[in-house]
Amino acid sequence: MSVSVPAPTRRHDLDWIRVIAFVLLILYHVGMFYVPWDWHVKSPHTVPALEPIMMLTSPWRLTLLFLVSGAATRFMADKMAVGALTRARMARLLPPLVLAILVIVPPQSFFEIVEKAPEQALPYAAFYLKYVTGSGHWCRGTDCLATPTYNHMWFVAYLLAYTLVLCALLAVSAGAAQRLQRGAERVFGGWRLMVLPILFLGVIRFALVNRFPVTHWIVNDWYNHLLSFSAFLFGFAAAKSETLRQGLIRLRWPALLVALPAYAAFAGYAWAYRADDAVPPETLRAVMRFVYAADQWAAIAAVLGFGARYLNHDSAALRYLVPAVFPFYLVHQTATVVLGHYLAKAGLPQGVEAPLLILGTFATCLAVYEGVRRVNLLRPWFGLKPRPAARLEPQAQPA
Numbered sequence: 001m002s003v004s005v006p007a008p009t010r011r012h013d014l015d016w017i018r019v020i021a022f023v024l025l026i027l028y029h030v031g032m033f034y035v036p037w038d039w040h041v042k043s044p045h046t047v048p049a050l051e052p053i054m055m056l057t058s059p060w061r062l063t064l065l066f067l068v069s070g071a072a073t074r075f076m077a078d079k080m081a082v083g084a085l086t087r088a089r090m091a092r093l094l095p096p097l098v099l100a101i102l103v104i105v106p107p108q109s110f111f112e113i114v115e116k117a118p119e120q121a122l123p124y125a126a127f128y129l130k131y132v133t134g135s136g137h138w139c140r141g142t143d144c145l146a147t148p149t150y151n152h153m154w155f156v157a158y159l160l161a162y163t164l165v166l167c168a169l170l171a172v173s174a175g176a177a178q179r180l181q182r183g184a185e186r187v188f189g190g191w192r193l194m195v196l197p198i199l200f201l202g203v204i205r206f207a208l209v210n211r212f213p214v215t216h217w218i219v220n221d222w223y224n225h226l227l228s229f230s231a232f233l234f235g236f237a238a239a240k241s242e243t244l245r246q247g248l249i250r251l252r253w254p255a256l257l258v259a260l261p262a263y264a265a266f267a268g269y270a271w272a273y274r275a276d277d278a279v280p281p282e283t284l285r286a287v288m289r290f291v292y293a294a295d296q297w298a299a300i301a302a303v304l305g306f307g308a309r310y311l312n313h314d315s316a317a318l319r320y321l322v323p324a325v326f327p328f329y330l331v332h333q334t335a336t337v338v339l340g341h342y343l344a345k346a347g348l349p350q351g352v353e354a355p356l357l358i359l360g361t362f363a364t365c366l367a368v369y370e371g372v373r374r375v376n377l378l379r380p381w382f383g384l385k386p387r388p389a390a391r392l393e394p395q396a397q398p399a
Helices: 012-034 050-054 061-077 082-104 106-116 124-132 151-172 176-187 192-208 222-238 242-272 283-310 318-345 350-371
Strands: 138-140 143-145
Touching: 012 061, 012 283, 012 318, 012 350, 050 242, 061 082, 061 151, 061 222, 061 283, 082 151, 082 318, 106 124, 106 143, 106 318, 138 151, 138 242, 138 318, 151 176, 151 222, 176 222, 176 242, 192 222, 192 242, 192 283, 242 283, 318 350
Parallel strands: none
Antiparallel strands: 138 143
8 A cells, every 4th residue: 555655845955965965065166266177266386186176076066956946846846936937036036146246246357357358457346347348358369358257156047047937837837736746746757867867968958959058147058057957857746755855865886886986088189189289089079968968967976866765854053054045056157266366476385375265265265154144134135034023022012
């Protein structure tokens, strides 16, 4: 006899995964200061050996975050009408995006110009006027810095767009959430939960990544849109499915055993062909796109499986960290860029500089969070719900 399992009202494992993934994202962006890859500002002493370490989370971290965001949207969608959901997500995502574009991100562009094109650098007030009007024309050859921009907040811009598309789907199709869940349970039963996502991710990477390389510019980033929106939609469909949750728990060890060699193979491939003029054979490139996909999904499945098995519990720490994620994400990259620029000028040993950069980035994020969460006027601009107005308790009347 089958036993009906009530749908969960919250997934603490997904909360923990979201917190941990954003911590890894902050560390990744600190690593971008040191790894030889292009970024806004760079250490004068790059560390090529960081490249394989950066590749450990690079293929799957943001895809996982879109999946978790889709799951969070499902829990909200089941509590409110579509119109209310649309307004709630707009209120949560749009003000921080506007704040980022106008206030938080400009220093990133400013210091990028200072480091990469110092002959074009201006005092900050003059730079900002050109930044907001899009009249800077900061170019090195054909490489131009377009402003205003959202930089690392592309994730929020995309998430807002995907949420609006999903809300339109929910508005025109009653019961779409339940149908998506049932469909996902049928399609991804058993080992198909491991195999089909890898095939899907491999095919879209093989077919699209050359034609539409990842740009993080919303109007033409089609490979990234298909990847990220699919993850968002899967998270929405799977959020309340005990069938898929148990499937991921069962697959956690096999997924890990696929993810580790796939990571090693792709990281080795990327290392072997890291030079600008190194061109891999087309057959090898095609194979590695499916290896990348195997790493991508197997790592996500392992994280979700181990998380569902061991992290589905609440705590005071989690209740503090969950609302802190958005303000930390909003501020962290600007903190890293500014601190990295000035720390590099101090000429400290790298073994001292790097820990200072990590600690300084987290300390800046924590200070901002502790400040804004206490000011109701600022909370919505940092992705926090306003606190309800305090109610005065009626005083007892004398007898």
